[in-house]
Amino acid sequence: MKISVIGCGYLGAVHAATLASMGHTVVGIDVDPGKVEQLARGAAPFHEPGLDELLRDGRNTGRLTFSTDAAAAKGAQVHFLCVGTPQDKTSDAANLTFLVSAIETLLPHLAAGAVVVGKSTVPVGTVEMLRGVLASRPDVLLGWNPEFLRQGTAVKDSLVPDRLVYGVDGGRASAFHPRTGAPLGVTAALDAVYEPLLEAGIPRLVCNFATAELIKSAANAFLATKVSFINAVAELCDAKGADVAELAEAMGMDPRIGGRYLHAGLGFGGGCLPKDIRSFRTQAIHAGVTALDDWMRLVDSVNLGQRERTVSLAAGLCGGSVAGRSITVLGASFKPDTDDIRDSPALDVADRLAACGAHVTVTDPKAVNQAWRRYPRLKFEASMEQALEGAELVMLLTEWDEYRSLSPAAAGARVRRRVVLDARNVLDAAAWQASGWLVRGLGTGAAAYASEQAPAPLSS
Numbered sequence: 211m212k213i214s215v216i217g218c219g220y221l222g223a224v225h226a227a228t229l230a231s232m233g234h235t236v237v238g239i240d241v242d243p244g245k246v247e248q249l250a251r252g253a254a255p256f257h258e259p260g261l262d263e264l265l266r267d268g269r270n271t272g273r274l275t276f277s278t279d280a281a282a283a284k285g286a287q288v289h290f291l292c293v294g295t296p297q298d299k300t301s302d303a304a305n306l307t308f309l310v311s312a313i314e315t316l317l318p319h320l321a322a323g324a325v326v327v328g329k330s331t332v333p334v335g336t337v338e339m340l341r342g343v344l345a346s347r348p349d350v351l352l353g354w355n356p357e358f359l360r361q362g363t364a365v366k367d368s369l370v371p372d373r374l375v376y377g378v379d380g381g382r383a384s385a386f387h388p389r390t391g392a393p394l395g396v397t398a399a400l401d402a403v404y405e406p407l408l409e410a411g412i413p414r415l416v417c418n419f420a421t422a423e424l425i426k427s428a429a430n431a432f433l434a435t436k437v438s439f440i441n442a443v444a445e446l447c448d449a450k451g452a453d454v455a456e457l458a459e460a461m462g463m464d465p466r467i468g469g470r471y472l473h474a475g476l477g478f479g480g481g482c483l484p485k486d487i488r489s490f491r492t493q494a495i496h497a498g499v500t501a502l503d504d505w506m507r508l509v510d511s512v513n514l515g516q517r518e519r520t521v522s523l524a525a526g527l528c529g530g531s532v533a534g535r536s537i538t539v540l541g542a543s544f545k546p547d548t549d550d551i552r553d554s555p556a557l558d559v560a561d562r563l564a565a566c567g568a569h570v571t572v573t574d575p576k577a578v579n580q581a582w583r584r585y586p587r588l589k590f591e592a593s594m595e596q597a598l599e600g601a602e603l604v605m606l607l608t609e610w611d612e613y614r615s616l617s618p619a620a621a622g623a624r625v626r627r628r629v630v631l632d633a634r635n636v637l638d639a640a641a642w643q644a645s646g647w648l649v650r651g652l653g654t655g656a657a658a659y660a661s662e663q664a665p666a667p668l669s670s
C-alpha cells in the first residue's frame with residue numbers, strides 16, 4: 211500500500227519506518243526541515259534503539275522517503291496523523307492545533323476514498339471535532355488508531371504490539387459486512403496496513419471514536435496511577451523501615467496486580483504520561499466526573515512530590531542544605547534508552563538543586579546535547595568519570611545500564627565523599643556499602659537507616 215505519515219517525531223518516525231519494514235511504500239512528512247533531512251539520510255533525529263537500521267533499510271529499498279511538502283502525500287491510500295498534542299501553554303488541556311493544521315494542509319492532496327487515521331493521543335470528542343475540519347471532503351474516511359509504543363522500545367512495540375485499537379464511525383456495528391462479516395471502510399484499510407501483525411495473532415479491537423480515544427487516555431492514566439500508588443507506599447515504607455522493592459515484588463506476584471509499573475522512585479516524566487493525565491483530568495472536569503478529576507490530581511501531585519522529596523533528601527544528605535555543595539547527577543533523559551528530555555524528572559530535580567545554590571554537574575549517555583542549552587544553571591559533562599570528579603553527593607536519577615553497573619570502587623576513587631542517593635532504587639546497596647558508600651533510596655527504609663548511620667561530614 212502507499213501510505214503517508216504526517217508528523218515524524220518520536221511516534222511518527224518509528225511508525226513510518228516500521229510500516230516500510232512491513233513492505234508498504236511510505237512517505238513521512240514533517241514541517242521541521244532539519245528532521246526531514248536527517249530522516250531522509252537514513253539517520254534517526256533522536257536516540258531510539260533499532261530505528262537507524264530500519265531507516266537505512268527503508269532508504270535502501272526505496273520504500274521509505276521523507277518530505278516537508280504535504281503534496282508528497284498525494285496518491286496515498288492511508289494517511290496517518292502523528293503530530294504532537296502537547297499540553298496547552300496556559301491550561302492542562304491538550305493543544306489540538308497541530309492536528310487541525312495537519313489536516314488542513316493535507317486536504318487538497320487527498321484522493322477520493324482515501325482514509326485519514328489519527329494516531330496522536332487526543333481527548334474524547336476530538337475526532338468529532340476533526341470531522342468538521344474534513345467536512346468539505348465527504349469522500350474521505352476518518353478513523354482513530356491510538357498508539358501504545360514506549361520510547362526506548364518503540365520499534366519492538368510497533369512490530370509486536372499488545373493490541374491494535376481501531377476507532378471507526380459507528381463502532382463495531384458498522385465495521386463489518388452484516389452478512390459476510392468482511393471488514394468494511396476504515397477497518398478494511400487498517401487490516402490491510404497491519405496484515406503481518408494480524409497474521410501473527412496480534413489482537414485487534416474495533417470500537418467507536420469515543421471509546422478509542424478513551425482507551426488510550428485511560429491506559430496512560432492507569433500506568434501513572436500504578437507508579438504514583440507505589441511511590442506513595444514508598445513514603446510509608448521510608449517512615450516505617452520497610453523496603454518498597456520487596457513489597458512491590460511480592461505484590462506483583464499476584465497476577466491480579468502484576469509487577470510492572472510498580473517500580474518506586476523519582477516518578478514519571480516524558481512527553482506522554484504527565485500531559486496525558488492532565489488532559490484526562492480536563493476531560494473529566496468537562497464531563498462532570500469529579501472522582502476522576504480528583505484522582506488524576508492526586509496522581510499528578512504524588513508524582514511531582516517525589517521530585518520535591520528527592521531534593522529534600524539531597525539536602526539532608528548534605529547536612530541540611532545543598533548550597534555550595536558539588537552534586538553529580540547521573541541521568542538527564544526522562545527514562546533510559548532515549549535522549550528525550552521532555553518533562554524529565556532528573557533535570558527538574560537537578561535544576562531545583564541548582565536553584566538552591568548547589569553546583570550541579572549532570573551526565574547522560576545520550577541526552578547531554580539535548581539538555582545543555584535549556585538548562586543554563588547546570589553544568590553538563592558527557593563523560594561519567596569526569597562528572598564524578600570531586601562530587602560530595604552522587605544522585606542516580608535516570609537508570610541507564612551504565613549507572614546500574616557502575617563500580618562503587620571506581621566511582622569512590624573519583625568522588626570527594628562516598629554518599630549516593632539512588633532515586634531509582636537500582637543499585638546493589640550492599641555492594642556499594644561494602645565499598646564504603648552511604649546509600650539512600652526512595653522507599654528503602656530511610657527513616658530507619660537515618661538513626662543507624664549518618665553521612666560523612668562535609669568539608670566547609
Ligand SMILES: NC(=O)c1ccc[n+]([C@@H]2O[C@H](COP(=O)([O-])OP(=O)(O)OC[C@H]3O[C@@H](n4cnc5c(N)ncnc54)[C@H](O)[C@@H]3O)[C@@H](O)[C@H]2O)c1
Pocket residue numbers: 216217218219220221222239240241242245292293294295296308311312315329330331332357358359360361481482
Ligand atoms: N512519544 C511516544 O512514545 C508516543 C507514544 C504514543 C502516542 N504518542 C502521541 O503521539 C503524538 C506525537 O507524539 P511525539 O512524541 O511523536 O511528538 P513529537 O513532538 O516528537 O513529534 C511531533 C512531530 O509533528 C511535527 N508536526 C507538527 N505539526 C505538523 C504539521 N502540521 N505537519 C507535519 N508535521 C507536523 C513536528 O515537527 C514533530 O516532528 C502525541 O499525541 C503523543 O501523545 C506518543
Ligand SMILES: O=c1ccn([C@@H]2O[C@H](COP(=O)(O)OP(=O)(O)O[C@H]3O[C@H](CO)[C@@H](O)[C@H](O)[C@H]3O)[C@@H](O)[C@H]2O)c(=O)[nH]1
Pocket residue numbers: 331357358359360361362430433437470471472473474475476477478479480481482483486544545
Ligand atoms: O514502574 C515504573 C515504570 C515507569 N516509571 C516512569 O514512568 C515514565 C514513563 O515510562 P514509560 O511508560 O516506559 O515511557 P513512555 O515512553 O512515556 O510510554 C508511555 O507513554 C506512551 C505515550 O502515550 C504510551 O504509548 C506508552 O504505552 C506508555 O507506557 C518514565 O519516566 C519512567 O521512569 C516509573 O517511575 N516506574
